[in-house]
Amino acid sequence: MGVVALTLWLAFCVTLILLLIGTPLAWWLSQTCSRAKPLIEALCAMPLILPPTVLGFYLLIAFNPQAPIGKFWISVTGDTLSFSFAGLVIASVIYSLPFMVQPLQSAFETVGKAPLEAAASLRAGRWDSFRSVVLPQSRRGFLTACVLTFAHTIGEFGVVLMVGGNIPGRTKVIAIEIYERVETLDYAGAHHLSFGLLLFSFIVLLALYTLNRKGGYRVG
Amino acid sequence: MSDKGLFVDISLTRGAFNLRVETSVPPQGITAVFGPSGSGKSSFLRAIAGFETPQSGQIALHEHVLFDSAQNIDIPPHKRGAGYMFQDARLFSHLDVRGNLEFAHSRAPTGGASFEHIVEAFDIGGLLRAQVSTLSGGERQRVAMARTVLSRPSILLLDEPLAALDAARKSELMPFIRRLSSEFGMSVLYVSHDLKEVGTLANTILCLKEGQLTASGPAIDLLPQLQIGDAMQIDRSTWFDAKISHCDTALSAATLSLSADHKLILPLTQAMRASDKCRVAIRADDVSIALLPPHGISIQNILDARVKSVTQDGARVHVKLYLPDVDTILPELSAFITPLAQSKLQLKPGQSVSALVKSVSLSA
Known part of the structure; x- marks a missing residue:
């Protein structure tokens, strides 16, 4: 698999997994009065401020075949977590978690309790209310969360370098390829990829802001 | 067994506020819950709907127990069959008027008045395709009322549905509220701090003050007493x-x-x-x-x-x-x-x- 395809595939897998994990987590955070809430919120936000190398370092240790997680993975799949695509996905899921959870949590909090009470009084159960009221009313939040997660995964460098290494076709992503081109003084190649990423990021954000503005009159 | 309507005997504490009410509401007609703001009217209604959980007591509707602290029964709001109409209408912003009405209609038990009949009764046939954000205050409340009726509740809880409207809109909407009971035969519990509204609508009145029930009875008997209460305008209306x-x-x-x-x-x-x-x-x-x-x-x-x-x-x-x-x-x-x-x-x-x-x- 080429560098670009691998990067896109990674970002897609991470976004999908985070959508599945992040939605219930963000929902719980938006509804709970639990005393554990600030603790979980702080843990979820850690990747925002932690240097990627720190996170990558601990993940590298955890993925080690002698460590419990690494050992478990080998016993289940027969493959190691470190220097593998699976390891890259897990690391990216952790690293991009706040980019999914925070927009979703804020979207759910914006919906608030009022429409849920209205739905309950009209005989809609919890899951029904979530599906038919909360989801459609947080469309913008989902769009923002998915786009940010996808784009952020594409742009990551430090964590990938620490846990994924640099194996062509398995773990080599665009950001690392650029670094390598610069190291080998292949500036033309670095330009090529860098400009591609620059353009991609800009187009994604432009599309996001345009869509959000258009959606405004119905959702807001 | 004869239908006893709604029976409530609850104690509900929120911070320093304590609501302690024991009463029953007739199965038909409009019962007003009247009192100054902060008297616990809304908490009373919210407890019946299941949005607030009392510390202790019992709530039963048409012989069905909705809440009983002694037996650990607390039926969730969506299974109580209590329609709730909010002061701010709470129409779903992601749906148009028809979508809002169908939300209720599709989840309601069958029987009772038809969709078309209810739409006509609240005079909202011309609004079905409108976005809810384009509706006026009075239209919103009419759509919300129709939506609540479409869910075929066994009791209607109206939480100051007119409070956000001006006097002209209020008197325009009152006939529709009266119709909830006269035309659709519903038991209506109507919360208000406005004596004029209570006077024009209620068959029965419950008076709440500081979380306590101070008086209850037929409206015609209670209204003259309420009028000469100190906070009320002394206009000796007949x-x-x-x-x-x-x-x-x-x-x-x-x-x-x-x-x-x-x-x-x-x-x-x-x-x-x-x-x-x-x-x-x-x-x-x-x-x-x-x-x-x-x-x-x-x-x-x-x-x-x-x-x-x-x-x-x-x-x-x-x-x-x-x-x-x-x-x-x-x-x-x-x-x-x-x-x-x-x-x-x-x-x-x-x-x-x-x-x-x-x-x-x-x-x-």
């Missing part, structure tokens, strides 16, 4: 129920027949229909007294009456009148006159007079 006998759209007048000889004419409002029952309020300030029937006068409502009593009431003279042949509907009618007028007219009990009613306020 309240009574009557039926609209005729609506004249050309002259924009509705006629209420009190008896073969006595009728009252009122300004017609859009939602009034012949044979609707309505509650009428006549303020004592709006009643003048003449010794002989006057002619060539703009006041249309002139009733033959007799003086029942004459008493000094502050700086005014309070004259109680009665209409000899309509005392079942309207036992007495209060009028305020000035002491100067009394010194000239020399009104005495038993005397025949004409009562000139300048304005009649009502809700069909």
